[in-house]
Amino acid sequence: MVVGERGATVSAKHFDPEGVLARLTRERPGTAQALADLIRDDPEGARLTERILAHDPSTPKPQRFIVHSAADALKPQPPIDWIVERLFSAGSVAVVFGDGGSKKTYSMLDMSVCVAGGLHWLDFPTTQSAALFVDEESGNRRLSRRIAETLRGHCVNEDSPPPLHYITLSRLNICDPADVAELHNLIAETGARLVVIDSWIATAQGVENENDSVKVQAVFNLLRLVAEDTQTAIVLIDHANKANGYRGSTAKKGAVDMMLLVESKKDSPNVDFSTEKTRDTEPFNFSAVAHFADGRFFLAASEPSGSSRWARHRNTFCATSPNTSGRLSSPSWQGQMFAVMHRRGGRCTRWQSWAG
Known part of the structure; x- marks a missing residue:
């Protein structure tokens, strides 16, 4: 009692x-x-x-x-702390989406290599920093091959590779606070300031219905806390719907700082990017050409698909011997077309192509 x-x-x-x-x-x-x-x-x-x-x-x-x-x-x-200028900033959360075969994963791998190496990505300056690629779709064998192709495409010194880290098929669940805490620890461990997660649908395991705005918003709230606390740009790769728009609830678009659409036909090297939402800049579009040759891959900036500049970029590839000006140059398979890779400190900084 x-x-x-x-x-x-x-x-x-x-x-x-x-x-x-x-x-x-x-x-x-x-x-x-x-x-x-x-x-x-x-x-x-x-x-x-x-x-x-x-x-x-x-x-x-x-x-x-x-x-x-x-x-x-x-x-x-203070000015915006850009990881990739005009696109992804420190403490931000973004979604990059596109149809299957649109080269969205290759594009984000190319960007990750450029950030890790301190190179321009296309025409965008980057802040050199460690990058982390979280893969839940490709698997170790396929992703390792793609990363190696991209590193060689940018002529990275294999004896001193840039700080690009990746994990594959680790069953990350971004709906689980404990898993998100583990992601936070991994970011701190690697020092990454760019984190790419491939993909939303493979990691948002607690979202049974993508139109459930409450659950979708809750996931982005967790990721926002990690991005802010680590001052990292977190980029989620997502699949487009049948209408080539973003999938699921409008909460997804409302929660992010940048939403970027990637479009490319499977049989074309042209890649077009459109900012569907941006908080820190005016909306804009840009384009690139994907180069695959001799076990190498890289993206080069170009005019939008259908422009005459596309012909000036096709079939170029990374050369392996410097000329007297300190640049690497190589004729393309088109005879009178040439590609020049500008170097700074022993690394590629950008590609320049033209018809001779």
Whole structure:
């Protein structure tokens, strides 16, 4: 039995310790600390003490909200910390989507290699930093081959490769807070500032219905916390729907900082990119040409599909011997077409092609 109000007794099973503690701290200040002192030698003392002190109004509580003012906003703000200029910034979450065969995975591998090597990706400057590719679709053999092709396509020194890391088929579940915490730890371990996850559908295992806006938003909330805390750009590769739009709930588009559509026909090297949503820049489009030759792959910037500039880029490939100007050059298979790879510090910086 427990003594209740005015000396009455109540059954222990009806005893409300939370209510008693709340009333004691309200009506008899200091009682909570006295109770804590009394039970400090009890085997459950530590746990009970925490519960009692939680009801003590004098116990300081951490402030949940950080309130900013207009004066704070008017102070000089730091510039956007771009990982890939105009596209992906530190602390951002993005979706890159496209139909099957649109070269979206190859495009993101090419970008990852460029970030890790400190190279321009197409016409976009990058901030050299470690990159992490999280694969749940290709598997180790296929992904390793693709990464090797891309590294060789950018003439990376195989004795000193850039800090590009990858994991494959690890069953990452971005709906599970414990798995997202593991992802956070992996980012910290590798120092990655660009993380590409392939793909949304393969890792969002708790989203049975992609039109469920509550669940979709909850997943992006988790990823946002990781991106902000690590100052990493997190990019999710996603599949397009039958209408070549993004799949599922509008919450997906609402939650991201950048949504990028990738389009390419299976039998064409042309790759077109469209910013379906962007928070930090005006919407824009850009294009590239995919080069596959001799176990190498790279993307080169180009005009949109159908322009005359496309003919100036096809069939170029990475050369292996420097000329007297310190650049690498090679004739293409077209005889009068030439490709020149500009180098800086022993690495490729960009490709330039023209018809002779």
